[in-house]
Amino acid sequence: xxxxxxxxxxxxxxxxxxxxxxxxxxxxxxxxxxxxxxxxxxxxxxxxxxxxxxxxxxxxxxxxxxxxxxxxxxxxxxxxxxxxxxxxxxxxxxxxxxxxxxxxxxxxxxxxxxxxxxxxxxxxxxxxxxxxxxxxxxxxxxxxxxxxxxxxxxxxxxxxxxxxxxxxxxxxxxxxxxxxxxxxxxxxxxxxxxxxx
Numbered sequence: 001x002x003x004x005x006x007x008x009x010x011x012x013x014x015x016x017x018x019x020x021x022x023x024x025x026x027x028x029x030x031x032x033x034x035x036x037x038x039x040x041x042x043x044x045x046x047x048x049x050x051x052x053x054x055x056x057x058x059x060x061x062x063x064x065x066x067x068x069x070x071x072x073x074x075x076x077x078x079x080x081x082x083x084x085x086x087x088x089x090x091x092x093x094x095x096x097x098x099x100x101x102x103x104x105x106x107x108x109x110x111x112x113x114x115x116x117x118x119x120x121x122x123x124x125x126x127x128x129x130x131x132x133x134x135x136x137x138x139x140x141x142x143x144x145x146x147x148x149x150x151x152x153x154x155x156x157x158x159x160x161x162x163x164x165x166x167x168x169x170x171x172x173x174x175x176x177x178x179x180x181x182x183x184x185x186x187x188x189x190x191x192x193x194x195x196x197x
Contacts (some may be wrong), residue, residue, distance in 0.1 A: 054107075059111070062100050062107065062108065062111070069095070069099055070092050070096040071092075073087055073095055074089065074092045077092065106166070108163060110164070151168075153175075
C-alpha cells in the first residue's frame with residue numbers, strides 16, 4: 001500500500017501552477033482596483049466596472065503567463081543540464097519578466113514597483129547575513145522611513161510628474177484635497193477639492 005496521496009507528492013506541471021495563479025491574481029487585484037477606481041476615477045458605473053474587470057483580468061493573466069513561462073524554462077534547463085543550479089532560477093525569471101512584464105503599462109508598473117521595494121529590503125538583509133556590510137548596531141528602519149517619506153514628499157511637491165499616477169492621485173487627495181472642508185460627509189466619501197475662483 002502507498003502511505004500517502006500521490007497527488008500531494010507529484011510535482012505540479014507549469015500549466016497547473018499557472019492556472020492556480022489566475023484566481024490568486026484576481027483576489028489581490030480586484031479589491032485594489034475597486035477602491036482605486038471608485039475613489040479616483042470619473043465616469044459612469046458601467047465604465048468603472050469595466051475598468052475594474054480589465055485590471056483584474058490583466059493582473060491575473062500576467063501572473064498566470066509568468067508562472068507558466070518561468071516553471072517551463074526552469075524545467076527545460078534542468079532537463080538539459082541534468083540538474084538544477086541557482087542561475088537557472090535567475091535566467092528563467094529574467095526571460096519570463098521580459099516576455100510577460102516588459103510592456104510598460106500601469107498594471108505591470110505597479111507589480112514591478114511592489115517587487116522592487118521588497119528586493120531592496122531582501123538584498124539589504126542578505127548583505128548583512130553574508131557579512132558584506134556590518135550588522136547595524138541600531139534598527140535602521142526609522143532612518144529608512146524618514147528618508148522614504150522625505151523623498152516622496154519632496155518629489156510630490158516639486159517633481160510630481162516623476163511619480164506613478166496612482167501615487168500622485170493618493171497624495172493629491174491626502175495633501176491638497178484635504179485642505180477643503182465641506183461637512184462630515186468628507187469622512188465617508190471622496191472629498192474632491194474645489195478651488196475657489
